[in-house]
Amino acid sequence: MCTAPGSRAFLEVGGRHYRRCEHCHCTFVRPDQRPSAEAELAEYRRHHNDAQDPGYRRHLAQLATPLLQRLPPAQSGLDYGCGPGPALAGMLREAGHAVALYDPFFQPDAGALAQRYDFITCTEVAEHFHHPADEFLRLNRLLRPGGWLGLMTRFQTDDARFAQWHYRRDPTHVVFYREATLRWLAEHHGWACEIPAPNVALMYKPVL
Numbered sequence: 387m388c389t390a391p392g393s394r395a396f397l398e399v400g401g402r403h404y405r406r407c408e409h410c411h412c413t414f415v416r417p418d419q420r421p422s423a424e425a426e427l428a429e430y431r432r433h434h435n436d437a438q439d440p441g442y443r444r445h446l447a448q449l450a451t452p453l454l455q456r457l458p459p460a461q462s463g464l465d466y467g468c469g470p471g472p473a474l475a476g477m478l479r480e481a482g483h484a485v486a487l488y489d490p491f492f493q494p495d496a497g498a499l500a501q502r503y504d505f506i507t508c509t510e511v512a513e514h515f516h517h518p519a520d521e522f523l524r525l526n527r528l529l530r531p532g533g534w535l536g537l538m539t540r541f542q543t544d545d546a547r548f549a550q551w552h553y554r555r556d557p558t559h560v561v562f563y564r565e566a567t568l569r570w571l572a573e574h575h576g577w578a579c580e581i582p583a584p585n586v587a588l589m590y591k592p593v594l
């Protein structure tokens with residue numbers, strides 16, 4: 387995550403080895419144990435979220451509601467890692483914003499990565515990042531000064547429950563962020579960080 391040297395072995399569960407960075411406090415799957423692209427795609431096809439499902443929309447509203455409260459009208463955004471059924475983009479469009487889509491598997495549109503945006507959403511995506519430091523550099527580059535980056539991922543809290551944690555059990559989840567990790571990330575990129583709800587971080591990129 388922070389690319390600092392000196393992570394330590396944290397836990398081994400069922401042959402899967404997790405490491406912990408003492409600098410940014412992220413926990414990650416040992417790099418040689420990350421799933422292949424084929425295994426990832428097979429797993430994503432099994433977990434297709436229905437864009438019209440009210441429960442799923444309520445879930446996404448945990449990020450959409452506080453983000454919309456902070457956005458001026460008619461902004462231009464990107465849903466990074468939108469997946470096969472871009473429900474969040476639909477909700478943000480209903481609120482009057484333009485939303486481009488990018489997903490390495492389902493919307494591999496290089497053109498979407500050649501623009502800059504007033505806001506970027508990244509929901510249930512960052513835990514899949516194989517190279518999180520590079521991904522966040524890219525997101526910072528895609529974000530205009532004065533823009534917002536909205537992240538939603540389950541924050542890792544209790545180490546004693548990590549082995550049993552449902553979020554850990556998904557084989558495509560390879561990096562887990564503590565609130566402290568996200569605050570480190572914000573400081574590293576010069577963003578202001580707000581945590582408006584559990585598992586939601588809103589990063590503001592200041593105008594210099």
Ligand SMILES: [Zn+2]
Nearest residue numbers: 388407409410
């Ligand atoms: Zn780190």
